[in-house]
Amino acid sequence: MDQHGDCATSFTCAMSLSDQGVSSIPQCYILPPSQRPNTNHVSISTTLPIIDLSTLRDQSLRSQTINEIRIACKEIGVINHGIDESTMKDALEVANEFFNLPNNEKMCLFSDDVHKPVRYGTSLNQAKDEVFCWRDFIKHYSHPISDWIHLWPSNPSTYREKMGKYAMAAQILQYKVMEIILESLGLNHQSYLHEEIKGGSQVVAVNCYPACPEPDLTLGIHPHSDYGSITLLLQTRSGLEIEDKNNNWVPVPFVDGALVVQLGDQMEVLSNGQYKSVIHRAIVNGNEKRFSIMSLHSFAMDKKMGPAIQLVDDQHPKCYNEFSFREFLEFLSCNDVSKGRFLDTLKLI
Numbered sequence: 001m002d003q004h005g006d007c008a009t010s011f012t013c014a015m016s017l018s019d020q021g022v023s024s025i026p027q028c029y030i031l032p033p034s035q036r037p038n039t040n041h042v043s044i045s046t047t048l049p050i051i052d053l054s055t056l057r058d059q060s061l062r063s064q065t066i067n068e069i070r071i072a073c074k075e076i077g078v079i080n081h082g083i084d085e086s087t088m089k090d091a092l093e094v095a096n097e098f099f100n101l102p103n104n105e106k107m108c109l110f111s112d113d114v115h116k117p118v119r120y121g122t123s124l125n126q127a128k129d130e131v132f133c134w135r136d137f138i139k140h141y142s143h144p145i146s147d148w149i150h151l152w153p154s155n156p157s158t159y160r161e162k163m164g165k166y167a168m169a170a171q172i173l174q175y176k177v178m179e180i181i182l183e184s185l186g187l188n189h190q191s192y193l194h195e196e197i198k199g200g201s202q203v204v205a206v207n208c209y210p211a212c213p214e215p216d217l218t219l220g221i222h223p224h225s226d227y228g229s230i231t232l233l234l235q236t237r238s239g240l241e242i243e244d245k246n247n248n249w250v251p252v253p254f255v256d257g258a259l260v261v262q263l264g265d266q267m268e269v270l271s272n273g274q275y276k277s278v279i280h281r282a283i284v285n286g287n288e289k290r291f292s293i294m295s296l297h298s299f300a301m302d303k304k305m306g307p308a309i310q311l312v313d314d315q316h317p318k319c320y321n322e323f324s325f326r327e328f329l330e331f332l333s334c335n336d337v338s339k340g341r342f343l344d345t346l347k348l349i
């Protein structure tokens with residue numbers, strides 16, 4: 001028997017536990033009381049900004065919208081936006097079909113090597129964490145799509161087409177969103193956009209959180225921030241929570257047809273701390289399964305990103321060291337995300 005009791009040996013994924021209809025969750029999923037959902041909910045006054053990016057097309061509204069985005073990024077960093085509805089629906093449908101495949105089929109893609117360009121993960125691959133998450137996922141490198149799509153799941157047969165269409169739409173949208181965020185920081189986005197962003201990395205993480213018999217004792221994903229510049233999130237229902245300035249967990253409302261934009265560590269570093277990456281977690285539901293598709297965007301794999309020189313001066317000394325996506329992966333391969341943030345290793349002040 002290993003340190004996780006019978007968990008790692010008897011069960012392979014949260015989906016199978018849920019499908020077996022277990023009435024209680026194994027010990028290895030149970031969080032200490034202070035880390036459980038709802039325990040630190042107080043009455044929360046934070047409201048999340050919802051910004052309609054279509055107003056950017058109207059010159060008279062543009063600067064007002066950029067200003068709203070600046071405030072949103074400083075406050076909490078969530079913006080809503082829509083991609084074509086059928087593209088989103090198809091991607092979520094094929095995600096559902098993928099997770100409904102028999103376990104042994106999904107396990108062919110299983111890996112706990114974070115450097116793998118395509119990998120299926122279950123609770124098992126969180127063996128570094130002391131407590132498992134109630135989540136199964138598949139992650140794949142997605143940009144440029146022609147380099148990677150042949151490695152993506154071939155079953156369901158429409159997976160590559162439907163998820164690929166969504167990944168490409170998300171890549172185009174992130175370019176637009178980055179343009180506005182850089183503008184809101186007063187940066188010359190042309191120079192950043194061309195090389196760093198167009199040639200950057202995209203990882204699509206498709207998460208499945210099965211219904212959980214004891215949702216108050218566990219989490220779907222432990223608190224963390226994403227390493228990249230921005231993350232676009234598509235979801236089937238609510239479950240995402242973000243930590244506000246007062247360390248309260250704020251549920252992100254589900255808005256049908258909307259996407260959530262979260263700032264990642266690279267944005268905090270690039271902005272020299274003017275914008276903060278969002279600490280978030282996912283809770284699970286007692287009756288309903290939830291899917292989320294995260295499109296994680298970052299600068300190119302080996303590109304070292306530091307604070308923009310325009311944002312560093314005597315009043316605003318450089319707050320962070322440079323880092324690359326590859327360095328983050330090295331960190332992830334030997335650290336437990338729930339124990340410390342990668343960003344903390346970069347702080348100079």
Ligand SMILES: O=C(O)CCC(=O)C(=O)O
Nearest residue numbers: 205207221240282292294
């Ligand atoms: O499913 C969610 O809402 C959050 C997932 C997440 O944070 C991630 O995959 O990095």
Ligand SMILES: [Fe+2]
Nearest residue numbers: 224225226280
């Ligand atoms: Fe995340």
